Amino acid sequence: MTAVLLARVQFALAVGFHFLFPPLTFGLSLVIFLLETVRIRSGNEVARRAVDFLVRILGLIFVVGTATGITLEFSFGTNWSQYARFVGDIFGAPLAAEGVFAFFLESVFLGVLVFGRARVAPRVYWLSSFLVFFGAHLSGLWIIIANSWMQTPAGFAVEGGRAVLTDFWAAALNHSTVVRFVHTVAAGWITGLLFVAGVAGFYLLKGRHSEEAGIMLRVALPVFVVVSFAQALLGHQHSVQVARTQPEKLAAFEALWQGQKHAPLALFGLPMSAKEKTLLYVGIPGLLSWLVHGDAGAYVPGLADFPPEERPPVFLPFISYHIMIALGFVFVALAATALVLLALRRVHQTRWFLWALLVAVPLPHLANQFGWIAAEVGRQPWVVYRVLRTADAASVVVSTGQVLFTVIVFAAVYALIFVVFLRILVALIKKGPAAPEPAPPLA
Amino acid sequence: METIDALRVTWYLLIGLLFAGYSILDGFDLGIGVLFPFLAKKEEEKRLLLRSIAPVWDGNEVWLLTAGGALFAAFPQVYATVFSGFYHALMFVLWALIFRAVSLEFRAHDQRRKRLWEFAFVAGSLIPAFLFGVALGNVLVGVPLDEGMEYTGGLLTLLRPFPVVIGLLGLVAFALQGSTYAALKTEGELQRRAVRMERKVRFPFLLLFLISGGAAFLSIPGAVGKPLAWVAAAVVLAALALLGPVLRKGRYQAAFWLSSTMFVGLWAIVGAIHFPHLVRGRGPGGFSLTIHNASSGLLTLKVMTVIALLGMPMVVAYTAYVYRVFRGKVSSEQEGY
Numbered sequence: 001m002t003a004v005l006l007a008r009v010q011f012a013l014a015v016g017f018h019f020l021f022p023p024l025t026f027g028l029s030l031v032i033f034l035l036e037t038v039r040i041r042s043g044n045e046v047a048r049r050a051v052d053f054l055v056r057i058l059g060l061i062f063v064v065g066t067a068t069g070i071t072l073e074f075s076f077g078t079n080w081s082q083y084a085r086f087v088g089d090i091f092g093a094p095l096a097a098e099g100v101f102a103f104f105l106e107s108v109f110l111g112v113l114v115f116g117r118a119r120v121a122p123r124v125y126w127l128s129s130f131l132v133f134f135g136a137h138l139s140g141l142w143i144i145i146a147n148s149w150m151q152t153p154a155g156f157a158v159e160g161g162r163a164v165l166t167d168f169w170a171a172a173l174n175h176s177t178v179v180r181f182v183h184t185v186a187a188g189w190i191t192g193l194l195f196v197a198g199v200a201g202f203y204l205l206k207g208r209h210s211e212e213a214g215i216m217l218r219v220a221l222p223v224f225v226v227v228s229f230a231q232a233l234l235g236h237q238h239s240v241q242v243a244r245t246q247p248e249k250l251a252a253f254e255a256l257w258q259g260q261k262h263a264p265l266a267l268f269g270l271p272m273s274a275k276e277k278t279l280l281y282v283g284i285p286g287l288l289s290w291l292v293h294g295d296a297g298a299y300v301p302g303l304a305d306f307p308p309e310e311r312p313p314v315f316l317p318f319i320s321y322h323i324m325i326a327l328g329f330v331f332v333a334l335a336a337t338a339l340v341l342l343a344l345r346r347v348h349q350t351r352w353f354l355w356a357l358l359v360a361v362p363l364p365h366l367a368n369q370f371g372w373i374a375a376e377v378g379r380q381p382w383v384v385y386r387v388l389r390t391a392d393a394a395s396v397v398v399s400t401g402q403v404l405f406t407v408i409v410f411a412a413v414y415a416l417i418f419v420v421f422l423r424i425l426v427a428l429i430k431k432g433p434a435a436p437e438p439a440p441p442l443a
Numbered sequence: 444m445e446t447i448d449a450l451r452v453t454w455y456l457l458i459g460l461l462f463a464g465y466s467i468l469d470g471f472d473l474g475i476g477v478l479f480p481f482l483a484k485k486e487e488e489k490r491l492l493l494r495s496i497a498p499v500w501d502g503n504e505v506w507l508l509t510a511g512g513a514l515f516a517a518f519p520q521v522y523a524t525v526f527s528g529f530y531h532a533l534m535f536v537l538w539a540l541i542f543r544a545v546s547l548e549f550r551a552h553d554q555r556r557k558r559l560w561e562f563a564f565v566a567g568s569l570i571p572a573f574l575f576g577v578a579l580g581n582v583l584v585g586v587p588l589d590e591g592m593e594y595t596g597g598l599l600t601l602l603r604p605f606p607v608v609i610g611l612l613g614l615v616a617f618a619l620q621g622s623t624y625a626a627l628k629t630e631g632e633l634q635r636r637a638v639r640m641e642r643k644v645r646f647p648f649l650l651l652f653l654i655s656g657g658a659a660f661l662s663i664p665g666a667v668g669k670p671l672a673w674v675a676a677a678v679v680l681a682a683l684a685l686l687g688p689v690l691r692k693g694r695y696q697a698a699f700w701l702s703s704t705m706f707v708g709l710w711a712i713v714g715a716i717h718f719p720h721l722v723r724g725r726g727p728g729g730f731s732l733t734i735h736n737a738s739s740g741l742l743t744l745k746v747m748t749v750i751a752l753l754g755m756p757m758v759v760a761y762t763a764y765v766y767r768v769f770r771g772k773v774s775s776e777q778e779g780y
Contacts, residue, residue: 077526088519099509100754
């Protein structure tokens with residue numbers, strides 16, 4: 001294996017593992033903020049116990065997210081130094097801005113959330129829950145800005161073999177930033193909301209912590225319904241953006257080997273790049289053209305329209321993209337069921353639905369991972385789309401042996417951390433919210 | 444001076460400030476980690492020490508992430524050269540920081556492997572506390588670079604005597620910072636142990652400071668002729684001399700400020716003798732990375748300056764507020780690990 005391929009494996013491992021945590025932080029910080037708002041408005045003690053419980057879990061998720069996030073910042077220098085030299089003008093600023101504007105905010109006020117309940121006034125605690133929510137999302141925005149610039153670069157000029165910033169706002173708000181940020185946040189909310197709903201469902205099934213579980217479901221389920229439906233539209237918008245700004249990536253997503261009018265939407269298949277064929281292909285004629293252009297007769301470019309050395313791989317993006325979408329429809333089905341049960345006021349009694357919520361907890365993580373695989377592998381062979389090739393981005397002074405060694409250590413370290421993290425998470429959930437404090441004796 | 448040069452100097456200073464802020468804040472919790480086996484004997488004492496840093500260490504570490512991001516944005520060539528050149532050294536720092544980050548939370552919940560996570564906390568503090576100085580020492584005294592700005596040395600190049608001495612100086616400085624923080628936040632036997640620890644590391648600090656200062660003046664061209672370096676060295680020594688009397692009087696907050704001042708002094712010395720270099724080159728070409736050939740473009744530096752001016756005052760303000768929230772001695776009743 002080459003050093004570049006190993007460096008890619010290492011980055012994929014690091015970013016894939018890291019990306020289990022930030023989406024959960026998005027959704028959990030949202031639920032915590034909403035529950036804390038309930039608590040400050042009505043002085044609801046049940047909401048307080050639910051918040052305290054979820055804050056403990058957020059604290060655990062946040063430290064693992066931080067620990068694994070440092071790796072990514074290091075990686076741009078350690079393994080991708082030619083990338084860092086080329087794009088430092090543009091890519092470094094959002095990372096620094098993330099620290100200055102967002103990450104400080106999130107981590108400093110998370111300290112207040114986890115350890116400061118008894119030390120600050122209720123309003124300050126509520127404000128802290130908002131600032132953690134706000135900081136987490138602002139942090140995500142800067143990271144999406146940086147990554148979107150790699151997908152649809154703008155606001156720069158190449159001078160002396162380096163990208164030089166010419167327009168900050170054009171670079172930050174490039175063609176894909178907004179739609180990708182909204183899509184990613186919605187994915188994070190689905191992840192966190194289903195986590196909370198699944199845990200609440202588990203408590204109801206076991207007949208434990210029923211009050212806290214009730215309020216967690218009351219807050220999480222309606223938001224989950226709205227976000228899951230919205231995500232279908234947001235995902236569609238994102239695909240349309242990809243079709244416009246990275247047409248060969250969309251062709252890979254759809255295994256569209258030849259450009260055509262009445263292009264079909266692929267439902268299933270196993271694309272074979274070598275033969276430029278898709279086994280077991282099932283598609284709906286004209287639907288892709290219609291979804292992208294609003295006209296079933298419109299032309300959609302295929303992979304053959306691009307030079308062979310600029311075509312992305314097809315198998316992995318196709319499979320990942322389709323699994324992500326299939327999971328998206330699972331969430332829509334769950335949301336539709338939830339809507340009916342909420343309207344009938346039968347959520348608590350419908351045991352199979354509570355089981356379904358619990359079983360669904362890991363599914364958004366799969367969707368998140370596959371979505372990123374589709375986005376990043378679909379951008380290949382470029383690290384910065386049509387500007388810098390991945391093959392030219394790796395460090396030149398780091399040898400294959402060096403990367404092999406660190407890949408192995410990372411795999412071992414992350415495996416250990418993941419196992420311990422899961423055990424602690426399960427233990428925290430089993431323990432559940434603290435019991436209500438006994439009522440003071442009557443005077 | 445042209446605008447771009449003014450901005451380059453500004454960012455040289457700002458990155459120095461970020462590293463100084465990191466040394467002061469994460470410095471005390473790294474120091475607590477380094478001293479942990481010596482300060483805490485009983486479970487109760489361990490928990491008190493960990494509680495003293497629990498609400499704030501994560502925010503402190505953000506200073507490092509921000510300094511790294513700022514270095515990437517303002518001087519991308521330095522980021523690329525140093526991080527790829529010092530590959531394995533930085534990977535060890537990274538793994539140490541990863542284990543350290545999870546260790547406190549894991550120790551609190553994973554009862555069966557408590558000792559493992561304590562070890563992760565101590566080693567995870569010790570390794571970066573030493574290797575940060577080693578990296579800095581290399582950058583100061585010079586490393587072999589080719590014209591393509593690539594590092595041409597090996598892993599052993601990094602472990603030359605001068606960088607190792609700077610590494611040890613850094614380690615002892617972090618320990619000192621940890622001891623004054625522990626004295627500030629604890630009471631009774633634990634506090635007495637922290638004060639005794641400060642006395643024990645004071646002399647090694649002085650010794651290492653004088654050795655590395657002498658070595659720097661001998662091996663770094665022009666270092667002797669930098670008045671700011673002499674002033675800063677005097678500040679470090681004065682602060683060190685005052686530490687003992689201040690601690691004897693029980694003025695623990697003043698002691699913490701003194702050890703923090705020492706870090707500012709150390710960074711001022713570095714800034715003075717190193718300017719305008721970022722990575723000094725050593726060897727045939729004599730090629731160095733300076734603020735002139737390693738910086739990003741004018742617009743990036745301007746944008747970064749706006750970001751820093753908008754953001755950092757807020758960061759300092761709310762960090763100060765949260766430290767006020769958690770001020771005072773730690774007790775076993777409060778929320779924490």
